[in-house]
Amino acid sequence: MNRNIIIYGVSLGALLTFLKWIEYEFLVRAHASDIYMGLLALLFTVLGLWMGRKLTRKETITVEKVVYAGMPFQKNEQALSELGLSRRECEVLELMAEGLSNQEIADRLFVSLHTIKTHGANLFLKLQVSRRTQAVSRAKELRLIP
Amino acid sequence: MNRNIIIYGVSLGALLTFLKWIEYEFLVRAHASDIYMGLLALLFTVLGLWMGRKLTRKETITVEKVVYAGMPFQKNEQALSELGLSRRECEVLELMAEGLSNQEIADRLFVSLHTIKTHGANLFLKLQVSRRTQAVSRAKELRLIP
DNA sequence: GCAGCGCTCATACTTTCGTATGAATTTGCA
DNA sequence: TGCAAATTCATACGAAAGTATGAGCGCTGC
Numbered sequence: 001m002n003r004n005i006i007i008y009g010v011s012l013g014a015l016l017t018f019l020k021w022i023e024y025e026f027l028v029r030a031h032a033s034d035i036y037m038g039l040l041a042l043l044f045t046v047l048g049l050w051m052g053r054k055l056t057r058k059e060t061i062t063v064e065k066v067v068y069a070g071m072p073f074q075k076n077e078q079a080l081s082e083l084g085l086s087r088r089e090c091e092v093l094e095l096m097a098e099g100l101s102n103q104e105i106a107d108r109l110f111v112s113l114h115t116i117k118t119h120g121a122n123l124f125l126k127l128q129v130s131r132r133t134q135a136v137s138r139a140k141e142l143r144l145i146p
Numbered sequence: 147m148n149r150n151i152i153i154y155g156v157s158l159g160a161l162l163t164f165l166k167w168i169e170y171e172f173l174v175r176a177h178a179s180d181i182y183m184g185l186l187a188l189l190f191t192v193l194g195l196w197m198g199r200k201l202t203r204k205e206t207i208t209v210e211k212v213v214y215a216g217m218p219f220q221k222n223e224q225a226l227s228e229l230g231l232s233r234r235e236c237e238v239l240e241l242m243a244e245g246l247s248n249q250e251i252a253d254r255l256f257v258s259l260h261t262i263k264t265h266g267a268n269l270f271l272k273l274q275v276s277r278r279t280q281a282v283s284r285a286k287e288l289r290l291i292p
Numbered sequence: 293g294c295a296g297c298g299c300t301c302a303t304a305c306t307t308t309c310g311t312a313t314g315a316a317t318t319t320g321c322a
Numbered sequence: 323t324g325c326a327a328a329t330t331c332a333t334a335c336g337a338a339a340g341t342a343t344g345a346g347c348g349c350t351g352c
Contacts, residue, residue: 124311248340257301
């Protein structure tokens with residue numbers, strides 16, 4: 001186990017956490033009273049990044065190695081954009097991963113069963129699979145879902 | 147997305163990082179000059195745990211969900227024996243998680259499609275689900291599969 | 293021995309899933 | 323504003339999955 005990677009893991013974890021917090025707090029709930037929590041997360045980020053910089057002058061590491069090293073799940077946005085998955089397709093994929101049937105997904109998203117089937121077909125095409133379980137398995141590989 | 151879980155994830159991540167650092171530094175390399183790095187990791191840990199406590203006063207979350215959200219997989223043998231899954235059922239479950247169809251599983255295990263369906267039915271009964279995707283999702287929750 | 297369990301296979305039926313194809317509507321962006 | 327992409331809905335059919343039920347075989351412990 002490389003210590004540099006460990007420390008970098010913490011810093012990246014904190015950074016990603018902060019970004020997620022920003023997204024959630026400012027775009028979804030907008031509870032101003034909790035802002036200081038975000039600032040603390042920012043502090044985490046800065047400290048972590050500083051430590052990471054200090055410790056990795058000599059060695060360069062890949063991001064993949066770190067994200068898997070015990071940190072909370074972070075979606076692989078690059079793979080996501082490369083695949084060209086749309087917002088709705090991602091939602092369907094996540095619900096598929098929870099084990100919901102097409103009908104249940106349709107009810108959850110307030111659309112028809114046909115729509116979910118269409119999204120599913122496009123999803124399978126983009127992920128190059130032919131069944132929902134394969135899609136979930138592949139999406140996990142690509143870190144599109146936890 | 148639950149913010150509490152995110153923050154808890156960071157704090158636990160930091161804690162685990164710290165423990166790993168301890169293990170590495172004191173048991174493997176023992177470089178006394180780098181101790182302040184460990185202290186910073188400890189600071190991370192304390193801050194993270196404090197934030198986690200502060201943010202989870204109202205809601206309680208299970209530790210399992212967080213600790214295993216990126217840790218190396220270890221099969222939950224206790225849950226396995228409590229459910230009473232047989233060896234064959236476990237094999238089928240694992241192959242289901244890989245996204246294989248019943249027919250493919252049958253071919254892989256050199257048995258008939260009927261057998262796999264029977265195993266599947268028993269599996270769903272024991273896991274209290276009704277579809278393979280749900281079974282995989284549930285098995286992941288119970289840490290029967292990675 | 294034999295009862296119990298796991299594994300196997302089978303038939304028959306229902307449900308869900310996946311594919312093919314077409315089309316209307318909405319949305320994001322140049 | 324206009325076009326491309328995304329989203330939505332639909333019909334129809336074949337494939338896969340799931341349920342119900344029954345039964346034979348081999349191993350293990352009492």
